[in-house]
Amino acid sequence: MLKELRHYSNFGTPNYFFELLTTLKNKQNVSYLRSDIEKLFYNKIIDGRSVFDGCLELALKIDILQTSDNIVTINEGISNSLNSVNQMIDKFNEFLFLALKKDEEFHKIFCSEHLSHDIIYKSLQINNAAFGLKHSNLKQLLIDFRTIMNHPTPEINYFIINTRYKKLFDKTVLPEIKKRKIGIEEFRKSMELQQIYGEEAERFVMDYETKRLNNKKEIDWVAEYIVNEGYDVASYDNENDDIPNRFIEVKSYDGDTPYFFWSRNEYLTAKRKQQEYWIYLVNRKEMNNKNYEPIMKQNPYESILKDDIWEKLVDKYKIELINVNP
Known part of the structure; x- marks a missing residue:
């Protein structure tokens, strides 16, 4: 859709669409052709704009307007949301997002x-x-x-x-962002159990943090949208804190011995945030038990990397040729 509409300069404003839609709603006994709608705004200036080249095309693409035999009519789904500009904006955005979600x-x-x-x-x-x-x-x-x-x-x-x-x-x-955020190949891998386990553990931590803070804070599940932030959940140390100050990387494991894999980005984020960074280790066998608590390690750059009770193994190396003068 956006590719087809790319060459238009103006998609319209709320005031433009409110005037257009209310006109079509109030004059349903009049048959408006596409050319008639263009004439409605001829020589008009709305919100400082006089060119409305892409407005009608956008409206048809997102289905707030429909056409049959070149006659343009208003979609009943938005016709009942024209009591105010603000109400129309909310409904317009619904139509817009539904049209864009697969684009x-x-x-x-x-x-x-x-x-x-x-x-x-x-x-x-x-x-x-x-x-x-x-x-x-x-x-x-x-x-x-x-x-x-x-x-x-x-x-x-x-x-x-x-x-x-x-x-x-x-x-x-x-839902589409989650599918695409790590690419096609990684999305295939995400269908494997490890990805499922990871999301289950993140949901567990979201619930755990909400309860720990007595349901008084809104916890952000950052990993829903973003793959490279370096943490999965933005939470708070205490319910009276104003801004997030506990950034949690969630790791799930199975068995009696806790273990996890740590990416370079996560490691660098932990190094930068220090005391504000936490790793929550969630045992998949235990997390459905009512009183289960995950292992919570604050500042893992210090508390894990520099503690000999944790064995560290290199999983892979990056090998790069450096410029050497002959």
Whole structure:
């Protein structure tokens, strides 16, 4: 869809669509052709814009408008959400995300590579560079419809995804992101038991942290969206803490002896965060027991790597040729 719409300059604003949709709703006895809709906005300026070249095409692509015999009609699914601009924005975003959730171009933008977790604002954020020039029209649409917002810190070149639409994002887009975030080959591997075990352990830790903090904090399951953050869960040391300060990498194991594999990225994140970084080791055989508690190691860069009770084995080496002058 986005590939087909790439050459349009303007996808429209909430005020444009509110005027268009209310017109079609209030004049259902009138047959509007595509050309008639274009004439509705001829010589008009809405939100500082006078070119509306991609608006009708977008509306048809996301199904808020439908066409038969070149006659354009409003979808009843949005017709009942026109009591206010804000109500229309919410419904519009539902249609938009449903249309985009399978779009290949969209997932090149909203992928694990471009997403990250904002600790201060407890939100998912996306790099501005993810859109590039070719998708600047989509970026502007998402800004206009409040799906993404400028980061409160101006010098940070990121947008924050509006928490108002987090549930919608989780329902429509997240399942596809989870499939694609580690690539096709890795996704095949993710179907194996190890990936299933990992997600079960992460869910266990999410529940465990919620209970530990007396259900007073909203815990962020970062690994749902992002594969390279260096931790899986952003939690809190205490229920009175304002910002996340316990970053948990979840590892599951089976048997009597705890063990885990640690990536270079996780190791470097632990080294950087020090006391704020934790590893939770979850025994798969025990985690369904009511009073089971995982092994929790704070600052594993010190408490594990420098403790001789933990045996460390090198799983692989990176071998690289260095430039040597003859």
